[in-house]
Amino acid sequence: MLDILSSDFFQRALLGGLLIGITAPLIGIFLVLRRLSMIGDTLSHVTIAGVALGFLIEVYPLAAGLVFAVLASFAIEKLRKAYKSYAELSIAIIMSGGVALASLFFTLGMGYNNDVMSYLFGSIYTLDVNDLYMVGGVTIIVITVISLFFKELFLLSFEEDAASVSGLPVKWMNMIITVLTALVVSTAIKIVGALLVSALLTIPVAISLLLAKSFRSAIVLSVVLSEIAVVGGLMMAGFFNLAPGATIVLLLISFLILTLIGKKGLTT
Amino acid sequence: MPAAQDCHQPIIQLKNISFSYRDQQVIQGLNFTAKERDFIGIVGSNGAGKTTLLRLIVGLLPAAEGSIELFGEPIRRFRDWERIGYVPQKNSFNPLFPATVREVIMSGLYNRKNLFRRITRQQQQKCDDALEVMRIQNIADKRIGQLSGGQQQRVFLARALINRPDLLVLDEPTIGIDAETQASFFELITHMHAHHDMTFLMVTHDLDMVQGYLGQKPVDQNGKIQFFVRHSHEAQDCVEQDLQHTLV
Numbered sequence: 151m152l153d154i155l156s157s158d159f160f161q162r163a164l165l166g167g168l169l170i171g172i173t174a175p176l177i178g179i180f181l182v183l184r185r186l187s188m189i190g191d192t193l194s195h196v197t198i199a200g201v202a203l204g205f206l207i208e209v210y211p212l213a214a215g216l217v218f219a220v221l222a223s224f225a226i227e228k229l230r231k232a233y234k235s236y237a238e239l240s241i242a243i244i245m246s247g248g249v250a251l252a253s254l255f256f257t258l259g260m261g262y263n264n265d266v267m268s269y270l271f272g273s274i275y276t277l278d279v280n281d282l283y284m285v286g287g288v289t290i291i292v293i294t295v296i297s298l299f300f301k302e303l304f305l306l307s308f309e310e311d312a313a314s315v316s317g318l319p320v321k322w323m324n325m326i327i328t329v330l331t332a333l334v335v336s337t338a339i340k341i342v343g344a345l346l347v348s349a350l351l352t353i354p355v356a357i358s359l360l361l362a363k364s365f366r367s368a369i370v371l372s373v374v375l376s377e378i379a380v381v382g383g384l385m386m387a388g389f390f391n392l393a394p395g396a397t398i399v400l401l402l403i404s405f406l407i408l409t410l411i412g413k414k415g416l417t418t
Numbered sequence: 419m420p421a422a423q424d425c426h427q428p429i430i431q432l433k434n435i436s437f438s439y440r441d442q443q444v445i446q447g448l449n450f451t452a453k454e455r456d457f458i459g460i461v462g463s464n465g466a467g468k469t470t471l472l473r474l475i476v477g478l479l480p481a482a483e484g485s486i487e488l489f490g491e492p493i494r495r496f497r498d499w500e501r502i503g504y505v506p507q508k509n510s511f512n513p514l515f516p517a518t519v520r521e522v523i524m525s526g527l528y529n530r531k532n533l534f535r536r537i538t539r540q541q542q543q544k545c546d547d548a549l550e551v552m553r554i555q556n557i558a559d560k561r562i563g564q565l566s567g568g569q570q571q572r573v574f575l576a577r578a579l580i581n582r583p584d585l586l587v588l589d590e591p592t593i594g595i596d597a598e599t600q601a602s603f604f605e606l607i608t609h610m611h612a613h614h615d616m617t618f619l620m621v622t623h624d625l626d627m628v629q630g631y632l633g634q635k636p637v638d639q640n641g642k643i644q645f646f647v648r649h650s651h652e653a654q655d656c657v658e659q660d661l662q663h664t665l666v
Contacts, residue, residue, distance in 0.1 A: 183515060298534060305525045309511050315476045315587075317499035317530035359516055363561060368516040 178351035196248030272343030272395030503578030
């Protein structure tokens with residue numbers, strides 16, 4: 151049973167999972183607090199279209215997915231400006247566009263559909279060295295950018311008007327968040343799958359919002375929770391032969407339920 | 419004493435401002451000047467355009483016509499944003515946001531000039547000072563959403579004051595707060611006006627509240643927006659300034 155822990159594929163999965171466990175809640179907190187939780191779902195669907203095209207034209211699928219996600223993030227920002235009072239409209243349009251493109255590429259590349267499926271539901275055990283480089287690169291970018299703009303991103307998320315009155319480049323900062331989300335989502339889909347990626351972005355944050363006493367502690371707590379879920383989920387999946395992505399997400403949901411029960415117990 | 423009035427520099431100059439939302443004209447041909455140490459009350463009912471005007475003044479909206487100058491600089495070129503303290507409406511933030519009072523007050527320092535800069539010990543001291551001035555040290559580590567409306571507004575006032583601004587802009591600061599807390603908040607603001615070198619610009623729908631301090635009659639009107647102004651001990655300021663010039 152313990153052999154799995156020392157196997158190369160498991161160690162690669164663990165490393166990749168740990169890196170995504172940092173970046174997903176780190177960017178997720180800014181999305182959740184700005185009521186943009188669905189953006190992760192949208193970008194993951196678009197990434198699948200890119201991945202499908204990558205298989206079709208024989209380009210590294212994750213890179214093609216990343217390019218699609220970044221382009222979609224620009225399109226979302228454009229549409230958000232065009233429909234200012236309907237922020238969710240841009241998300242709905244891009245998501246359906248992504249699904250439409252993905253299904254089009256599926257039908258064109260019938261032979262690759264099994265490979266594409268691994269991106270839909272995640273296949274963390276198939277992470278190769280290239281995938282790890284990509285996840286590692288994205289982790290460095292996300293941590294660097296968020297560290298550089300941490301205080302400004304705090305103000306932007308707390309109160310966008312105050313950020314504007316302070317002369318902060320609000321437009322650029324919105325764009326930065328969306329592009330970073332695209333990077334994180336496109337690299338996370340091989341780990342938990344496109345259908346589950348927004349769980350990693352939002353559930354650790356949802357729990358930390360219930361428990362944290364400050365913004366800093368909310369960030370630390372959501373990263374810690376996500377890491378515990380990644381490690382615990384991978385172990386359980388390895389031992390009991392379960393789907394790793396699904397196990398990680400269900401573990402997070404059980405943490406959330408326990409927190410809600412615990413909070414209720416404290417308040418009654 | 420005519421010279422006395424001229425010694426105050428203009429802080430906000432609005433020249434022939436017009437603004438409309440789609441086909442609905444909200445502000446038309448507005449001219450107004452606020453000088454150093456003035457307390458300006460912009461009063462009007464809901465939909466009168468007073469918040470729109472405030473958003474134009476702080477650069478959150480571009481004027482369709484006319485020009486806006488802040489501290490003598492056209493708003494497009496204006497970069498000294500730390501000279502402006504901004505107190506938003508009570509409902510402008512998400513009450514579930516996990517930020518402490520200290521974190522919110524510190525955010526008053528996060529402006530263009532401090533981009534990429536780390537928080538210094540001196541800046542943390544400024545936050546402690548702002549907490550002390552507003553007498554909210556005891557709630558410094560509480561989450562902002564857990565506080566009463568009156569306490570939240572004191573926090574936002576502390577945040578606006580952390581840079582020791584020259585202009586304090588307040589957007590309906592007492593809306594959604596009980597009458598007693600409203601009165602004490604307004605008293606706090608008028609006390610600050612009387613004792614500090616600051617210009618105040620307050621948007622409110624509460625005519626009664628401003629009339630007691632700013633006088634019964636508006637000095638100007640544009641559509642449904644009324645302007646009430648009180649010049650702070652202006653004669654005394656300018657006499658002192660003249661005296662200093664003479665002595666030098």
